[in-house]
Amino acid sequence: MNLYDLTSNWQHVYDMDLDEDTWLDTLNSIDEEIDIKANNIGFLIQNLTADVEGYKKEEKRLADKRRVAENKIKSLKSYLQDNMERLDRKKVKTDLFSFNIQRNAPSLQLTDEQLIPQKYYTVETVRKYDKQAIKDDLKAGQVINGAELKTSQSLRIR
Template sequence: MNVFEINNAIAEIENKDLDPEVLVDTIKSLELTRDQKLDGAAGLSDKYDSEIQWANDRIKELREFIKVSKNKKDRLNQYITDAIDDAGLKEIKTEHHILKPRNYRDSVIVEEIRKLPIDYVVEEKTIKADKKKLYEDLKAGKEITGAHLKANRKTLIK
């Protein structure tokens, strides 16, 4: 019998003309069964809460792991690029890789968004610099308070 059937049985018994003692015992018995089933369901809900919390904690740990690993990779790539540039070479072939430093599009660094002229600010729910416009004008040689170009040189590893 499921919980809803138990509730219906309790309602039916309450409407019958039975001995008060039998009525009370029967209702208490049905209520006990119902309460045990509901307690079990609540226990499952607690289990799911624990699983959700575990998954959220794991996601947070994995995001941090990805962030740390990406930073390590970026620093290592910069080290490789600097070493190849220092040697004055355009390419190095190793046993397992071909290392070719490349010039990528410069990164726009916004030092202080509040110092940017209004033409370089895009208003959304939060204030955000118009990096496309900043890039174009900075690349054209225009000096803009609050932003500058930073070289974006990386090595392609095949």
């Protein structure tokens, strides 16, 4: 029986009009089953948490490997381009690959931002709230329209 059904059964028995001994025995037996289900859920959560930690480590390991491969690609391209330029060869063609050195589209480099005319500036405003200050003021008893402190509950597993 699943936890939902056990909870429903417990509530149903709780609402029944039985003699006290039968009522307590039945509720206790359902409680024991609920404890077993909760224990199993705890083990499942513990295993999944360990899986998540393993996935995080693997993500980091793979990201590191990706960066190494990207750096190798960049280095090999630069190595080939440098040697082609030293030989004054703009093209190299093999049976499998064609290598060409060509001009890239122009890119902008700002050499002195102070000298750029004002008409090229845009103003971007980003509205951010200092949530910690709002929280502190609300805790101190201030009333702030549009904000309130909210208390919630969560399951803790030890």
